[in-house]
Amino acid sequence: MKLDNYENKPIVIGMKITIVTFLFICFTVYVHAQINDKMPLVDVESRTNAKIKYKVTDKFDINSQAQIRFNRISQYYEQYNFDLDFVYKLVYSLKFFVGAKYTSIHVNEYGDNFVEKHIRTNYGILYKFDIERYTLVAKIRYHDYFNMSHRQKYNKREQSCIRTYFELSYNIRNWKLDPIIFAEYFYRTSAELKRPKDKFVMDTRPPSNKYRLGVGTEYKLYKNNSLSLQYIYDCEIKTWNPSLTHIIEISYKYIF
Numbered sequence: 001m002k003l004d005n006y007e008n009k010p011i012v013i014g015m016k017i018t019i020v021t022f023l024f025i026c027f028t029v030y031v032h033a034q035i036n037d038k039m040p041l042v043d044v045e046s047r048t049n050a051k052i053k054y055k056v057t058d059k060f061d062i063n064s065q066a067q068i069r070f071n072r073i074s075q076y077y078e079q080y081n082f083d084l085d086f087v088y089k090l091v092y093s094l095k096f097f098v099g100a101k102y103t104s105i106h107v108n109e110y111g112d113n114f115v116e117k118h119i120r121t122n123y124g125i126l127y128k129f130d131i132e133r134y135t136l137v138a139k140i141r142y143h144d145y146f147n148m149s150h151r152q153k154y155n156k157r158e159q160s161c162i163r164t165y166f167e168l169s170y171n172i173r174n175w176k177l178d179p180i181i182f183a184e185y186f187y188r189t190s191a192e193l194k195r196p197k198d199k200f201v202m203d204t205r206p207p208s209n210k211y212r213l214g215v216g217t218e219y220k221l222y223k224n225n226s227l228s229l230q231y232i233y234d235c236e237i238k239t240w241n242p243s244l245t246h247i248i249e250i251s252y253k254y255i256f
Contacts (some may be wrong), residue, residue, distance in 0.1 A: 041244065049249065057238040063087060135224075162189055180216045182215075185209070186211065228251045
């Protein structure tokens with residue numbers, strides 16, 4: 001939605017509220033990181049994505065993504081994901097989406113190597129503002145995780161989560177590298193841990209809430225193709241031993 005003039009005051013007010021909320025989240029997680037996080041468990045991760053967007057009609061899109069993740073201590077891939085989302089434009093730039101994600105995770109626990117398989121279902125809404133050369137995206141979604149591995153030897157964890165995401169980008173005139181900053185907050189609404197009776201389990205705590213802060217850029221190759229590079233700071237919100245991951249992500253996107 002383009003707001004070249006400011007006649008539509010409700011939309012402008014909504015835009016300002018969104019920007020203020022985005023800045024508040026960034027400030028809150030920064031203060032929390034400075035004060036509360038002690039002795040973080042630091043890791044480094046790389047992600048490679050291939051994205052395809054198919055515009056069925058002016059109001060209906062199908063998005064798919066394949067992703068491979070590696071961490072610094074893994075001899076093999078750490079995780080493989082495949083996402084499929086269906087997006088429908090409701091009104092103006094307000095969109096509703098629903099989708100599913102398949103995940104294969106290479107796990108090394110208690111001296112044993114195995115692969116866990118998960119399915120995640122999700123749905124949510126997305127709104128996009130265009131103001132001159134600025135673009136602001138606000139997204140909120142709810143999803144559930146289901147462990148499909150049926151392994152009774154170790155914990156099985158089913159989770160529900162609400163994710164709030166804000167992104168701000170700027171289209172530089174006569175320049176192909178557009179800067180992007182973003183923030184995301186993960187709120188765990190539930191987490192069930194199934195503990196086997198015949199096995200001592202070291203950690204049966206439910207997962208903590210967490211946040212992500214990131215910066216990146218996108219390079220338009222030609223017409224419907226683009227490459228993007230992002231750095232993501234991913235951190236649990238815990239007062240002791242939070243998991244902290246530095247992520248480098250490279251993505252290729254094609255629209256047709």
